[in-house]
Amino acid sequence: MTILVTGGAGYIGSHTTDRLIEQGFDVAVVDNLVTGHRQSVNSKAKFYEGDLRDRAFLESVFTKEDITGVVHFAAFSLVAESMKDPLKYFDNNDYGFIVLLEVMNKFNVKQLVFSSTAATYGEAKEIPITEKTPQEPTNPYGESKLTMEKFAHWQDVAHGLKWVALRYFNVAGAKADGSIGEDHRPESHLIPIVLQVASGKREKLQIFGGDYPTKDGTNVRDYVHVVDLADAHILALQYLEAGHDSNQFNLGSATGFSNLEIVEAARKATKKEIPYEIADRRPGDPSTLIASSQKAREILHWEPKYDDIEKIIATAWLWTEQHPNGFDK
Ligand SMILES: NC(=O)c1ccc[n+]([C@@H]2O[C@H](COP(=O)([O-])OP(=O)(O)OC[C@H]3O[C@@H](n4cnc5c(N)ncnc54)[C@H](O)[C@@H]3O)[C@@H](O)[C@H]2O)c1
């Protein structure tokens, strides 16, 4: 009985693979390393390098491994890039998902947990955002993920696929011992960029937009620690294993931090000056995203361990200090 993790060499996938192994699961990882790092994958996991859209490759993995469930991360996930190149997103995220769903169906694998996103809600009509808040994405990335949720729904109706979509808010932090962490190239996420400024790798931070309708004019986001997020995937697998119906859950902290507040928290966590300037807005950015994760707490019994933004940033800082070149030696 093996769990297949697609995108298991990526930031969230590597932390989830690690937690699955720690909890005694057998894990096979599929990743084409387009953004991931081979070194980030727990050595006890089997690793298959290849592209999800390569049906023959994927079928060969399902033939070799006794896969009972899939945790699917493999995707592109940059809002700004998706605004410039939408089809890149629909090809990798939606076509890749279709191939995965077809192969799962062929091999009679009926349990799927996959990454959705707060970006499916767009400029939300209500805060905090619940799972019932209308999903109206403001960028192709969010659209590609909403489409995946719809594909999964109809695959359940037609073939009895049981699935859980986890709609993450902003994921941050690193494993507590600093051995794995976030290494995107180029980096586009706020906290790792702030820490690159703290470590002297970048001269200053550009904050995209200072005139949003928020407390200080900068965007507000809800940060969730990557290991808490990893644990939610295991709970979702157990939920499906117990025979429950397909479902969707928001994963966040219910607290919003403005981009300026993140800079302040990072100054405290790192004890470094973090110079910044206010720059133009980044196209596609909603102003405020804050989750209600009540449903995940009640139904999945999810209990995030990190509820303090400074502590979340401190884990990312430990990883940054221990690995100034990321996964490169
Ligand atoms: N990081 C966040 O804040 C965040 C928030 C919400 C949702 N998500 C979602 O979580 C998932 C993981 O995000 P991440 O930050 O770990 O990204 P990541 O880029 O670090 O990881 C994605 C992994 O998938 C692999 N991959 C991509 N396309 C592939 C393909 N066609 N075939 C095989 N492997 C492929 C990459 O090489 C990489 O290892 C994504 O689906 C993303 O949309 C991330």
Ligand SMILES: O=c1ccn([C@@H]2O[C@H](COP(=O)(O)OP(=O)(O)O[C@H]3O[C@H](CO)[C@H](O)[C@H](O)[C@H]3O)[C@@H](O)[C@H]2O)c(=O)[nH]1
């Ligand atoms: O150099 C930077 C980088 C980011 N930001 C700002 O920081 C905030 C957070 O931006 P990130 O790029 O870190 O994250 P996003 O909110 O754009 O998106 C992330 O979280 C989303 C869900 O909330 C999606 O799922 C997506 O995959 C994931 O990248 C935004 O206001 C952004 O404009 C800056 O000001 N300067």
